[in-house]
Amino acid sequence: MAALIDRALAGDRRSLARLISRVENGGPDSWSALSIVYPRTGRARIIGITGSPGTGKSTLVSEIAKLYRAEKLTVGIVAVDPTSPFSGGAVLGDRIRMRDLAGDAGVFIRSMATRGSLGGLARATTDVVKVLDAAGYDVIVIETVGAGQSEIDIARTADTVIVVEAPGLGDEVQAIKAGILEIADILVVNKADRDGAQSTVNALHAMIDLGTTHNRTLHHGALMEVNSASGSRARHTARDGMRTVTAEQSQNSDRWYPPILMTIATEGKGIDKVIEAIGQHRQYLIDQPEGQQRVRARVSIELELILGESLLNRLLAGLGSQAIDHAIDQVMKREIDPYTAVEQLQAAAQVRA
Amino acid sequence: MAKKIRVLIAKPGLDGHDRGAKIIARALRDAGMEVIYTGLRQTPEMIAEAALQEDVDVVGLSILSGAHMTLLPRIVTMLRDKGLTDVRVFAGGIIPDEDVEPLKQAGVTGVFGPGTNTDHVVEFIRDQFKDAQ
Numbered sequence A: 001m002a003a004l005i006d007r008a009l010a011g012d013r014r015s016l017a018r019l020i021s022r023v024e025n026g027g028p029d030s031w032s033a034l035s036i037v038y039p040r041t042g043r044a045r046i047i048g049i050t051g052s053p054g055t056g057k058s059t060l061v062s063e064i065a066k067l068y069r070a071e072k073l074t075v076g077i078v079a080v081d082p083t084s085p086f087s088g089g090a091v092l093g094d095r096i097r098m099r100d101l102a103g104d105a106g107v108f109i110r111s112m113a114t115r116g117s118l119g120g121l122a123r124a125t126t127d128v129v130k131v132l133d134a135a136g137y138d139v140i141v142i143e144t145v146g147a148g149q150s151e152i153d154i155a156r157t158a159d160t161v162i163v164v165e166a167p168g169l170g171d172e173v174q175a176i177k178a179g180i181l182e183i184a185d186i187l188v189v190n191k192a193d194r195d196g197a198q199s200t201v202n203a204l205h206a207m208i209d210l211g212t213t214h215n216r217t218l219h220h221g222a223l224m225e226v227n228s229a230s231g232s233r234a235r236h237t238a239r240d241g242m243r244t245v246t247a248e249q250s251q252n253s254d255r256w257y258p259p260i261l262m263t264i265a266t267e268g269k270g271i272d273k274v275i276e277a278i279g280q281h282r283q284y285l286i287d288q289p290e291g292q293q294r295v296r297a298r299v300s301i302e303l304e305l306i307l308g309e310s311l312l313n314r315l316l317a318g319l320g321s322q323a324i325d326h327a328i329d330q331v332m333k334r335e336i337d338p339y340t341a342v343e344q345l346q347a348a349a350q351v352r353a
Numbered sequence B: 001m002a003k004k005i006r007v008l009i010a011k012p013g014l015d016g017h018d019r020g021a022k023i024i025a026r027a028l029r030d031a032g033m034e035v036i037y038t039g040l041r042q043t044p045e046m047i048a049e050a051a052l053q054e055d056v057d058v059v060g061l062s063i064l065s066g067a068h069m070t071l072l073p074r075i076v077t078m079l080r081d082k083g084l085t086d087v088r089v090f091a092g093g094i095i096p097d098e099d100v101e102p103l104k105q106a107g108v109t110g111v112f113g114p115g116t117n118t119d120h121v122v123e124f125i126r127d128q129f130k131d132a133q
Helices: A002-010 A013-025 A028-040 A057-070 A094-101 A125-133 A172-176 A197-211 A247-251 A270-286 A289-332 A336-351 B021-030 B045-052 B066-083 B095-106 B117-127
Strands: A044-050 A077-080 A089-091 A107-113 A139-143 A160-165 A186-189 A223-226 A233-236 A260-262 B008-010 B034-037 B059-065 B088-093 B110-111
Touching: A002 A013, A002 A028, A013 A028, A013 A107, A013 A125, A013 B045, A028 A089, A028 A125, A028 B110, A044 A057, A044 A270, A057 A077, A057 A094, A057 A139, A057 A270, A057 A336, A077 A089, A077 A125, A089 A107, A089 B021, A094 A107, A094 B034, A107 B045, A125 A139, A160 A270, A186 A197, A186 A270, A186 B088, A197 A260, A233 B066, A260 A270, A270 A289, A289 A336, B008 B045, B021 B059, B021 B088, B021 B117, B045 B059, B045 B066, B059 B066, B059 B117, B066 B088, B066 B095, B088 B117, B095 B110, B110 B117
Parallel strands: A044 A139, A044 A160, A077 A107, A077 A139, A089 B034, A160 A186, A186 A260, B008 B034, B008 B059, B059 B088, B088 B110
Antiparallel strands: A223 A233
16 A cells, blocks of 8 residues: 555556545555645645536646646646535546547546435545645645535535536526525636626625625725724725726635636637636635635544544444444434434443443 | 446547447446546546546456557556556457457457446346455
């Protein structure tokens, strides 16, 4: 295992692919690998791309990767697609839209199935990202499953989250619902050559305004400075007929306003603005306390998840399947309730430990 | 968790029909495998590199263009050159009977023509991994 890790981190792609599989399959093997890998992580910029199915995420990922490659940065891509809840199998089709990247030794693409996770990523996606980070990829792009409203795991994995929308998928009510739009650091309206693109932009714009009324005021043609409740100064510009918030305007405030950008990914249009916005968001995270807060929240959630998994595994191993089957039978017959069953199982496990 | 069988389904060459490839992809998915589908018009290099990055156990190639005797052995060679020595390769599509034996010699373990029952392909792949599972 140590030899495999050495080769993988030294740039051997075959070993890297195998190491990723080990990590993806989980278990003690993967934990020991990750503990070796971890000290070498933290260098890559991690970008998450999410949005409904059919908005053009894969094509956008491909175009973003191309521009980073033009800057001579290496790119790792982790593309997640859903596992069938019935068969446990999956068809992973994100590579179809990434064929332009084939043959580039500076790009490594890995498809992952969710394997039962419901948050838009696989359980091991974060770990696979760590491996690519340690292997020296400058930029890592994660593409989530086609996500609707609550698949927000990406927010605790990526530094910058891009939510991709397309015209005609929903009305303004969709835009103000809680969930996926709230995790956006950058909003992209892809397929901007289609009818209704501007009204999608407007709906998103209205949502952002609603969400930040405490911090700023918009007025036609005026640049206004507003003291929010917390005392921090926020500035925002709005002009008649120019409803799109630009990345530059976002950056001019103490807090981050998600810029709304239009792209036509199939023609590579507007991607440079997305790259620019990612760079500005990255700078924002470096300059502002929110950057560190995010990292802390991310580590905290990660520790909690690993701790939970570890405790559960230990508990289950200590109990044996017989005790658990017995508890299931009892609850099914309504001899005891599930809460009492869990208390009894915990007590039994402690006696044994 | 038991290790999933990962399969790359690819279409080498220039023909634009991927119905068969999609049917196989779907059948393998329903059999609990993880199928990476790469789409049309893949070069041997693209296929071998995708197989490497995805760390697949099996590569399935669908070819209808008649170029199988050139392309398939080249893909097998490229896979081996990249160190994917234990990856199994099978093929489907329009492949005349007399070409089957030479292809097997070249490392294409299974050849499935039109009308093959998808269960048969699933069985074929499972058989290859009986010992590993």
